[in-house]
Amino acid sequence: MLNPDLKLNPKMFNKDIEQIPIRHGFGEGLLVAGEKNLQIVGLSADLTESTKMNLFSEKFPNRFIQVGVAEQNLAAVASGLAAMGKIPFISSYAMFSPGRNWEQIRTTICYNNRPVKIAGSHAGISVGPDGGTHQAIEDIAITRVIPRMVVISPCDSLEAKKATEASADTDTPVYIRLAREKTPVMTTEETPFEIGKSQTFWKSDKPEVGIIATGALLYKALCAAKELEERGIGVEVMNLSTIKPLDEEAIIALAKATGRIVTVEEHQISGGMGSAVAECLAQSYPIPMEFIGVADQFGQSGTPDELIEHYGMDTKSIIAAVNKIQKR
Amino acid sequence: MELTDEKIIELKEKANDIRISIIDTLEDAGSGHTAGPLDMADIFTVLFFHTLKHNPKDPDWSERDRLVLSNGHICPVLYAAMAYTGYFPKEELKTLRKFGSRLQGHPHRDFLPMLETSSGPLGEGLSQAVGMALADKIDHGLTSDRYIYALLSDAELECGQTWEASMLAGKEKLQNLTAVIDRNNIQIDGYTENVMPLESVSDKWRAWNWHVIEIDGHNIEEIADAFEAAKSIFGKPTVIIAHTIAGKGVRAFERDYRWHGKPPDKKEEQMAINELRTLGGKIRSEHQ
Numbered sequence: 001m002l003n004p005d006l007k008l009n010p011k012m013f014n015k016d017i018e019q020i021p022i023r024h025g026f027g028e029g030l031l032v033a034g035e036k037n038l039q040i041v042g043l044s045a046d047l048t049e050s051t052k053m054n055l056f057s058e059k060f061p062n063r064f065i066q067v068g069v070a071e072q073n074l075a076a077v078a079s080g081l082a083a084m085g086k087i088p089f090i091s092s093y094a095m096f097s098p099g100r101n102w103e104q105i106r107t108t109i110c111y112n113n114r115p116v117k118i119a120g121s122h123a124g125i126s127v128g129p130d131g132g133t134h135q136a137i138e139d140i141a142i143t144r145v146i147p148r149m150v151v152i153s154p155c156d157s158l159e160a161k162k163a164t165e166a167s168a169d170t171d172t173p174v175y176i177r178l179a180r181e182k183t184p185v186m187t188t189e190e191t192p193f194e195i196g197k198s199q200t201f202w203k204s205d206k207p208e209v210g211i212i213a214t215g216a217l218l219y220k221a222l223c224a225a226k227e228l229e230e231r232g233i234g235v236e237v238m239n240l241s242t243i244k245p246l247d248e249e250a251i252i253a254l255a256k257a258t259g260r261i262v263t264v265e266e267h268q269i270s271g272g273m274g275s276a277v278a279e280c281l282a283q284s285y286p287i288p289m290e291f292i293g294v295a296d297q298f299g300q301s302g303t304p305d306e307l308i309e310h311y312g313m314d315t316k317s318i319i320a321a322v323n324k325i326q327k328r
Numbered sequence: 329m330e331l332t333d334e335k336i337i338e339l340k341e342k343a344n345d346i347r348i349s350i351i352d353t354l355e356d357a358g359s360g361h362t363a364g365p366l367d368m369a370d371i372f373t374v375l376f377f378h379t380l381k382h383n384p385k386d387p388d389w390s391e392r393d394r395l396v397l398s399n400g401h402i403c404p405v406l407y408a409a410m411a412y413t414g415y416f417p418k419e420e421l422k423t424l425r426k427f428g429s430r431l432q433g434h435p436h437r438d439f440l441p442m443l444e445t446s447s448g449p450l451g452e453g454l455s456q457a458v459g460m461a462l463a464d465k466i467d468h469g470l471t472s473d474r475y476i477y478a479l480l481s482d483a484e485l486e487c488g489q490t491w492e493a494s495m496l497a498g499k500e501k502l503q504n505l506t507a508v509i510d511r512n513n514i515q516i517d518g519y520t521e522n523v524m525p526l527e528s529v530s531d532k533w534r535a536w537n538w539h540v541i542e543i544d545g546h547n548i549e550e551i552a553d554a555f556e557a558a559k560s561i562f563g564k565p566t567v568i569i570a571h572t573i574a575g576k577g578v579r580a581f582e583r584d585y586r587w588h589g590k591p592p593d594k595k596e597e598q599m600a601i602n603e604l605r606t607l608g609g610k611i612r613s614e615h616q
Contacts, residue, residue, distance in 0.1 A: 041466065065462060065500075073455045073492035080459020083394075083444065086466075088459075103449060104489070108456055112437055112446045 001229075002222075003200050007190040013226060019182035022216060023121045025157035026178050027052025029164025030089055030119075034060055040168060041081055043067060043090045045074045051091035051121040051178075071096045075104040075116070082114035087168055094120030094136035098143050098175060109173050110148045117167050118143075121178040123153075124266035125294065125311060126216065126304035128181065135299035141271025143175040144244045150195060151244040153177040153265075153273070155218040156185045159241055162193035170195065179266070181304045183216040198247040202226075204234030209322045210254040211237045213264035214273045217292070217313055221264045224318035235322060243273045248280050255285045260325045262290045264318055266308075269293040288328045290321040331378065331552050339548045343373040346408045347577045348604050349421055353404055355597035357425040360433065363587040364402035364481065367512045367545065367572040374551040375477065376409040384414040387442035393474055394444050394460050398453020399481035399510070400434040401589075407431050415442055451487025454478045454507060458497045461505040461565075470503065475559065478507045483515035486524045491536070497565045498537030505565040506558045507538075510545070512574040514585035533567045545570030578603055 002008050011017050034040045034056050041063045042056045048066070057064035067074050071092055078088035090097060098105050098118055109116045123136045144151045150172050154160035160178060167174040186201070187193075201218065202225040213221040218239050225237045238254055240247065255261055261281065263274030274291040281287060294311050308314050350365045376382075381393045397406050404424060411418045416430070423429035430440040434448030445456050457478035464472040484490050497505055509529065517523050530540045539561045543550040551570070558566035574588070575581030578600040581592075592600055606612065 041463075063466060065496075067492070067496055070489075070492035070496070072452075072489040073458075073496060076452045076455030076489070077459040077462065077493070077496065079445075080396075080456035080461075081463045082459075083456065084460050084463030086463050104452055104455075107446065107449050108452050 001204070002202055006192070006199055006201065007188050008201065009186055009188055012186060012222065017184045019184050020157040021180060022154055022157050022160045022183050023052050023178040023180060025154065025160030026091070026119050026121070026164050026176060027055040029161035031055045031059060032161070033165050033168035034063065037087065037168060039085060040087045040089065041065065043074055043078055043088055045069055045071050045092045045097065047092050047121070051119060053089070053091045071101040072104045075101040076108040078116040079108035079112055079114045082116050087115060087117070089117045089119060091119040091121065093134060094123040094139045094177065095134055098139055099136060102142055106146050110146045113148060115171050115173060117174045117176065119176045119178060122180045123177045124179050124215065125299040125307045126179055126181045126266060128304045128307065129301050131301040132299040137266065137268050137294050137299060138271070139177060140243055140265070140267050140273055141275070144276060145271070148172055149244065150174040150242070151177070152195065152242050153214040154241050155215060155239050156183050156187055158185055158187045158189065158191070159193060163195070163241065166193065166195050177215065179216050184219045186219055186222065196242045196245050196247060198242070198250045199239045200236060201239050202235070202237035204229050204236065206234045207236035207258050208233060209235045209260045209262060209325060210258035211235055211262045211264060211318065211322070212240050212251065212254070212273070212277055213237065214240045214243060215266055217264045217266050220308070220313065220315045221318055223315045224322065227315065228319060228322060233322065240273060243276055246276050246280055248284070251277055251280055252285050255281050255287050260288050260328070262292060262318065262321045262325060264292040264313070266313060267293050269295055288325055290325045292318055292321055331549065335378070336548050339373050339377055342377055342412065343369045344577070344604055344607070346373060346405065346412060348601050349408045349418070350404045351578070351592055351597055351600045351604070353408070353421045353424045354591035355594060356422055357591060360404060360425060360591045361401045361589050362581060362591055363512065363514060363575040364399065364510060365405035366578065366581065367574050367576040368402055368405050368479070368510055369577070370546045370548060371508060371551055371570055372405050372409040374548060374555070376413045378552055379555045381474070384410070387415060391474065393477065394457070395477045395479070396445050396453045396457040396460070397435065397447055397479050399450060399479070399484060400447030402481070403435045406435065450481070450484045451489040454480060454490050454493035457505060457507070458493050458502060461497070461502040462500060464504060465500065465502065472504050474504060476505045478505065480507060480509050482509055482511045482513065482520055482526060482529070483523070485509070485526050485529065494533060494536045494538065501537070501563045502565045503561060503563055506555065507565065507567045509567060509569050510572055511569050512572045514574045514588050516589050518585050529569055537564055539564045539566045540569065541566060542569045542571065545572035546576055579608070
């Protein structure tokens with residue numbers, strides 16, 4: 001059953017569950033943070049509205065900088081602003097930031113130890129019709145590998161709002177991964193959020209498999225959990241929204257409780273959240289694992305549902321992975 | 329501060345001392361870049377001993393000017409200027425590029441927190457200086473009397489990001505931003521005009537709404553005047569194109585691109601230091 005302590009959306013499994021793009025939560029969170037802290041500045045590279053930074057730029061035009069289509073400059077200018085005490089938020093599509101400007105992020109932000117917050121929208125293949133060039137499925141790998149970087153992949157718009165507000169209060173670089181498409185709102189305003197803390201969203205009486213999910217696919221994992229329980233298979237589902245620093249204690253506890261882990265993410269299997277979990281468990285409590293994600297391929301055009309199914313990240317695929325790992 | 333004749337002589341002597349120190353530390357290090365640090369010695373001397381508003385005893389002084397070295401590989405001249413103005417003991421220069429040293433091969437703030445930025449990868453410094461100037465513009469509008477200095481190499485004009493930054497600075501009318509280009513005409517692979525023709529450098533910056541000043545990068549008075557002139561320009565950032573002689577001060581190194589990325593050996597060090605101490609054989613050195 002759903003964890004009652006987290007005050008999750010009571011309409012979780014209703015057909016009419018509210019769906020909002022995760023990136024909207026970033027826009028709203030930045031606006032709230034900007035009202036509270038006058039040192040916050042926003043920088044955009046010609047994608048102000050589609051990354052939802054327009055809420056901030058319209059309210060605080062004097063604290064908003066439009067750099068044009070220049071993501072390398074975007075990152076390094078933000079570093080300079082941070083050097084003077086500002087808290088810069090930069091936004092673009094994840095493919096371009098932290099994709100195109102990775103080295104600038106490494107050198108001028110992380111190596112320099114500047115608390116720039118990077119919002120990468122349109123992450124994952126659910127970007128849909130735009131096709132593979134715009135579907136960032138490598139961003140978790142390239143950000144979590146940089147020292148000092150905090151990596152957050154919120155599951156819905158409300159968690160994205162809370163993550164954005166929380167990241168404004170940290171003194172480290174932060175990458176916030178956002179999705180374009182409408183996503184079921186699984187949490188509520190009352191659901192707690194803390195950077196670095198995982199949460200158990202679903203727990204059956206006798207969980208046999210642990211499912212660790214991040215981002216919007218958490219909803220597919222919850223749907224899989226419900227269906228599995230109806231078939232008499234108990235699982236526990238963890239929302240791992242902070243990928244770095246990794247909540248190792250909770251991951252190891254889940255591994256000990258279930259003995260089998262399935263990870264679920266809209267990202268390449270290589271180097272992503274599942275890899276981070278595997279790095280932890282291989283050292284501390286090695287157990288069988290299955291990985292739901294993109295298997296070393298590029299994306300393509302299609303509807304989000306078509307693509308999620310095609311690349312094996314839908315509810316059916318998660319159930320199949322649970323069944324498979326039970327036989328191992 | 330007034331630039332008197334005595335002050336000019338003093339600055340020339342300081343620049344010569346800094347060149348000697350650069351040769352000495354590079355030979356000790358056994359690796360590193362020689363030409364750039366030598367040809368920027370006069371400009372660093374004017375900045376650190378005359379132009380910059382800073383306090384070596386209080387590096388975090390909030391009202392200080394900011395100096396961003398973009399081409400981090402010429403850091404021996406930055407370290408020497410810092411040591412000679414009292415940021416840290418001169419003896420520490422000997423640790424350049426060695427394990428555990430605060431003086432990393434390319435500047436790193438983790439090791440030397442008094443640096444404004446870590447640098448090394450080319451083309452990124454101007455952007456950071458633009459960010460600093462923007463922060464002042466947000467806080468103080470056009471009334472800020474703090475100056476942000478970005479020091480670039482000419483080969484960095486081959487990096488697209490330099491132009492991204494220059495466009496933004498022109499658009500934002502960052503009048504308290506001054507960029508200096510070390511126009512020494514060399515880079516690792518050869519002469520810039522063979523590797524990638526850059527001229528007309530001045531026209532390119534003018535096109536992005538910058539005020540352009542061209543100077544002899546070894547003339548102390550011209551350097552100091554250019555920094556002063558930049559302060560009087562309203563509504564535009566200023567770029568000082570400093571024409572320099574690569575490896576300036578040691579005739580055997582001058583204008584030869586092969587000295588871009590290698591240090592002197594022991595023999596070359598002695599020859600170079602002797603030449604600098606005797607001002608090219610014009611005077612007898614007290615060491616002779």
